[in-house]
Amino acid sequence: MQVSPGAGFPFVNGVKVISSCSLKVDGDIWPYAEKNAAEIDAHWQAATKSNPSYFNGIVYLTSGIRLSDGVLHASLVRTDFKSYLYWRMHGFPEAGVLDGFGCALIGSSDGDVMLVQQRPGNVNYGFACLPAGFIDERDVLADGTVEISLSAAREVAEELGEVGNLLVRDEGFIIARSNAQLSFAVPFRAPMTTAEFVRLVDEHNAMCADPELQSIVPVGSLGDIEGLPMLAYARELIEALFAAR
Numbered sequence: 001m002q003v004s005p006g007a008g009f010p011f012v013n014g015v016k017v018i019s020s021c022s023l024k025v026d027g028d029i030w031p032y033a034e035k036n037a038a039e040i041d042a043h044w045q046a047a048t049k050s051n052p053s054y055f056n057g058i059v060y061l062t063s064g065i066r067l068s069d070g071v072l073h074a075s076l077v078r079t080d081f082k083s084y085l086y087w088r089m090h091g092f093p094e095a096g097v098l099d100g101f102g103c104a105l106i107g108s109s110d111g112d113v114m115l116v117q118q119r120p121g122n123v124n125y126g127f128a129c130l131p132a133g134f135i136d137e138r139d140v141l142a143d144g145t146v147e148i149s150l151s152a153a154r155e156v157a158e159e160l161g162e163v164g165n166l167l168v169r170d171e172g173f174i175i176a177r178s179n180a181q182l183s184f185a186v187p188f189r190a191p192m193t194t195a196e197f198v199r200l201v202d203e204h205n206a207m208c209a210d211p212e213l214q215s216i217v218p219v220g221s222l223g224d225i226e227g228l229p230m231l232a233y234a235r236e237l238i239e240a241l242f243a244a245r
Contacts, residue, residue: 005006005053007171008241009207010065010067010072010175010177010182011065011177012029012177013177013178013236013240014150014176014177014236015083015174015175015176015177015236015237015240016174016175017145017172017173017174017175018070018071018072018172018173018174018175019069019070019071019171019172019173020071020072020172020173021072021073021074021144021148021173021175021184022072022073022074022078022145023062023075023076023100023135023145023148024075024143024145024146025060025075025076025078025140025144025145025146026063026064026076026077027078027144028063028075028077029077030061030077030079030083030095030096030097031095031096032076032083032087032095032096032097033080034081036083036086036093038084039086040082040086041082041171043082043085043086043089044056044082044086047082047085047089047124048064048152048241050119053121053122054081054082054085054165055081056080056081056082057080057081057111057136058078058079058080058081058136058137058139059078059079059080059081059084059134059135059136060076060077060078060079060100060134060135060136060139060140060146061076061077061079061084061097061098061099061100062074062075062076062097062098062099062100062182063076063077063096063097063098065073065092065098065100065182067234072173072175072184073099076100076135076140076146077097081134084099084134085123087198088123088183090179092179092180094099094135096150098177098180098181098182099181099182100135100181100182100183100184101133101134101135101146101151101182101183102131102132102133102135102139102148102149102151102152102155102183102184102185102186103130103131103132103152103155103180103183103184103185103186104129104131104132104152104153104155104156104167104168104185104186104188105129105130105174105185105186105187105188105237105241106130106156106188106189106197107188107189107190108190108194108197108218109189109190109191109192109193110194110218110220111220112194112218112219113127113218113219113220113238113241114131114190114194114197114216114217114218114219115128115130115131115212115216115217115218115219115230115238116128116129116130116131116159116215116216116217117129117213117214117215117216117217118212118213118214119211119212119213119214120214122212124231125148125214126216126229127229127230127231127234128228128229128230128231128234129140129230129231129233129234130185130234130237131152131155131156131159131160131179132152132155132183133151133154133155133158135148135151138154139151139154140195148173148186149169149173149186152184152185152186153169153186156188158212159213160165160200160201161203161204161205161207161208162200162203162204163190163197163200163204166190166191166192167188167189167190167191168188168189168191169187169188170187170188170189171184171187172187173185173186173187174187174237174241176233176234176236176237176240177233178232178233178236179232181231181232181233182233183233183234183237185237194218194220197216197218197230198216198218201213202216219238219242221242222238222239222242222243225238225239231240
């Protein structure tokens with residue numbers, strides 16, 4: 001895939017193929033969370049009343065990004081979900097960090113890209129996006145580094161079930177910057193047709209007591225996303241992907 005991210009990437013919006021990522025926890029406290037602690041607590045009380053499934057776990061946000069010789073370097077700042085949610089619900093105001101996360105760019109043997117829609121109660125409910133999730137404590141290795149490809153693979157397993165074990169990892173990463181969001185897309189190939197992929201995920205959902213996904217949204221052309229509610233990073237990535245074909 002060849003895409004033109006434009007001058008200044010990753011400090012401006014765009015999409016770029018890179019060879020690898022170097023991510024490490026830096027131990028800094030997020031000043032935004034400290035400054036807004038009282039408002040965050042009040043917001044959390046209201047948010048959990050309307051959505052009791054929210055869980056205040058540890059998540060990592062991205063700072064200090066730079067791109068050098070095909071490698072994206074970044075530091076990771078530790079915070080909690082309630083602080084992230086407050087920041088997100090207020091439109092991602094400037095806070096010295098980006099919402100960086102791993103996602104899975106899955107292509108079927110038909111050439112379709114598999115987007116997903118989450119069930120009610122999840123933070124991305126109502127939008128089509130790539131299988132994705134926060135960088136959390138499970139992703140941090142003993143030396144403080146994070147292998148974002150492992151984070152994406154974990155999300156695939158959680159959201160898609162056994163079909164995730166059939167995916168074949170391709171090389172590199174596709175990075176998409178959309179304002180405060182920075183997605184690290186890990187490319188995977190599904191050795192099956194779109195119809196078979198959808199069937200297997202539907203079977204997984206039927207067997208789960210509390211499945212995360214509502215549906216699979218296959219995308220075979222730019223026309224498939226016209227009018228589709230999508231998270232901005234996902235639309236930017238899909239548009240760049242199909243424009244390059």
